[in-house]
Amino acid sequence: MREKWISRSIQIAGFSSILFLLLIFIFLIREGTPALGEVSLKEIFNIRWYPIEKYFGTLPLIGGSLLVTITSILIALPFGIGTAVYIAEIAPEGIKQVLKPLIEVIAGIPSVVLGFIGILVLAPFLRKFLNLPTGLTAFAGSLLLAFISIPTIVSIAEDALYAVPQSYREAAIALGASHWETIWGITLPAARTGVLTAVMLGIGRSLGETMAVMMVTGNAPVLPIKWNSWFLPVRTMTATIASEMGEVASGSVHYHVLFFIGIILFILSLIINVTASWVTFKKRSREQAVS
Amino acid sequence: MNANKKHTSIQKQRTQKMGFGLVWLIAFLTVLPIVSMIGYIVIKGSGTMSWEFLSQPPSHGMREGGIYPAIVGTLLLTLGTAIFSVPLGLAAGIYISEYAKDNLWTRLIRIAIISLAGVPSVVYGLFGLGLFVLFLKFGTSILSASLTLSIMTLPVIISTTEEALRSVPARFRIVSRSLGATQWQTIQRIVLPQALPGIITGIILGLERAAGETAPILFTGAAFFLPNLPKSIFDATMALPYHIFVISTQVPGMPIQIQYGTVLVLLIFVLSMNLIATLIRANARKKRQW
Numbered sequence: 001m002r003e004k005w006i007s008r009s010i011q012i013a014g015f016s017s018i019l020f021l022l023l024i025f026i027f028l029i030r031e032g033t034p035a036l037g038e039v040s041l042k043e044i045f046n047i048r049w050y051p052i053e054k055y056f057g058t059l060p061l062i063g064g065s066l067l068v069t070i071t072s073i074l075i076a077l078p079f080g081i082g083t084a085v086y087i088a089e090i091a092p093e094g095i096k097q098v099l100k101p102l103i104e105v106i107a108g109i110p111s112v113v114l115g116f117i118g119i120l121v122l123a124p125f126l127r128k129f130l131n132l133p134t135g136l137t138a139f140a141g142s143l144l145l146a147f148i149s150i151p152t153i154v155s156i157a158e159d160a161l162y163a164v165p166q167s168y169r170e171a172a173i174a175l176g177a178s179h180w181e182t183i184w185g186i187t188l189p190a191a192r193t194g195v196l197t198a199v200m201l202g203i204g205r206s207l208g209e210t211m212a213v214m215m216v217t218g219n220a221p222v223l224p225i226k227w228n229s230w231f232l233p234v235r236t237m238t239a240t241i242a243s244e245m246g247e248v249a250s251g252s253v254h255y256h257v258l259f260f261i262g263i264i265l266f267i268l269s270l271i272i273n274v275t276a277s278w279v280t281f282k283k284r285s286r287e288q289a290v291s
Numbered sequence: 292m293n294a295n296k297k298h299t300s301i302q303k304q305r306t307q308k309m310g311f312g313l314v315w316l317i318a319f320l321t322v323l324p325i326v327s328m329i330g331y332i333v334i335k336g337s338g339t340m341s342w343e344f345l346s347q348p349p350s351h352g353m354r355e356g357g358i359y360p361a362i363v364g365t366l367l368l369t370l371g372t373a374i375f376s377v378p379l380g381l382a383a384g385i386y387i388s389e390y391a392k393d394n395l396w397t398r399l400i401r402i403a404i405i406s407l408a409g410v411p412s413v414v415y416g417l418f419g420l421g422l423f424v425l426f427l428k429f430g431t432s433i434l435s436a437s438l439t440l441s442i443m444t445l446p447v448i449i450s451t452t453e454e455a456l457r458s459v460p461a462r463f464r465i466v467s468r469s470l471g472a473t474q475w476q477t478i479q480r481i482v483l484p485q486a487l488p489g490i491i492t493g494i495i496l497g498l499e500r501a502a503g504e505t506a507p508i509l510f511t512g513a514a515f516f517l518p519n520l521p522k523s524i525f526d527a528t529m530a531l532p533y534h535i536f537v538i539s540t541q542v543p544g545m546p547i548q549i550q551y552g553t554v555l556v557l558l559i560f561v562l563s564m565n566l567i568a569t570l571i572r573a574n575a576r577k578k579r580q581w
Contacts, residue, residue: 013379014383014390015386016445017400018400018403020403020445023418023422024407027422028421078317079317080321083318099322101569103321104565108565109558110532110557111503112533113554113558116535116554120539147324178304178306179307180303180306180310183310184310201409207411208409208414210413238411241416245416245420258417259421262413266411269411269414270409270410273406277405
């Protein structure tokens, strides 16, 4: 009897994640979709975000998010993959024991602390070094985001490299390839799906990051389409929600639009994560079919 | 012919040396910022550390005094998050590892966990505002903030619990069941104790993240300034991460030592959780007999 009761509650707990995901979706829809009745779609996807004057164009915010996310991934990618290769293929055991916890420490640093250092150290440095009017720019945000997404990329790419069968490496060495040629020509290409997953999840991590970006990007909702947009202030979707939600009356148009931006973020993160896991899942089932 | 061969092999070695050097440099440059950043904060912030700083509320528009209410607030929020997320995450992890069959529902649960893990933290904040603060009328409170952080932490705890349970060999379960133990008895007395270090590591890492988060508590429970401690779970509270955001962006003329001191306190809090988790894991790995 007691056993049955326990199994029941464990089962209910097991399904809780589905429930919470649905609840998040329902409440975002509930608070966000009224925006579509109050502001036309054309206005929502316009280029002017100025809520006080009732301009709710979200394009500058979407553009800001895209700019810093893509730039950050381009910066993080060589560092993330390079570090993963070093840890998985080259580093002696002793160095590995130091590197891996350090990467984990990066993942554990609160983003508000990175934002703080960004304001006090990174932005003034960039301002001086690049001779800019302000260091609080898209580029500063991208650098912090790159740092934030590196642990995600390293750990997934590392797993992907470990998953490459040892026999591949042995075969390459036996055919006369050097250790480096084996890594570059065999191991890394064999792990490419895992690397792809790492990139996608890194993008997801960057896109959703809030505090660090909000603190260092200068918060100017301008569509970043100029060649020097990297070195101008921008504003992301996440930063807009975080900085404006505290000041709006619940139930106002502005409030609904902020929730609508939340829906966009939620759906983007859903697409990224489900695709990434689907890619991994497909690869795994193919491997099982082979073996 | 022979000389040619020798030539390529030298070139090969040179390429390899350069490649290894490059990769080493990349790894070094990746961890350099974190080491120097922590060192910098320790140097800049340690001068501020004093009993007064840790035990007094802020005064004079936060430009003097300490950060006591923010420290207590972060402890309360972390505890609140643990109360909700640990039992639920543990049970969910047990379900997926020990009970769930490989069917559509289980696959859906997995997708849900992965999706929850990827939801941006500020979206959790919106959700907490919509559900806990407004719909359930908990208000901007410790309760709302803890519940929001719990749901954000849940996927971490579920995944690490599942992974820890799965690493316990199947023969342990088979032997226990063949000796007449029920499934729950097997889980409770055989599997869980073996997986415990892994589970605890996961819980600590999940809570570490919750303790440092700002975006989910911005509109659900964090307060700009409160001289007194919260009296019930329906009160808002100060918290270290939000306090750092406030004093570094919202208060003009904020003394720099207080800013670095506050960051150092949060860093010590978070990094010691990280260290404990790492030690538990390393220790368990050494002791493991299977």
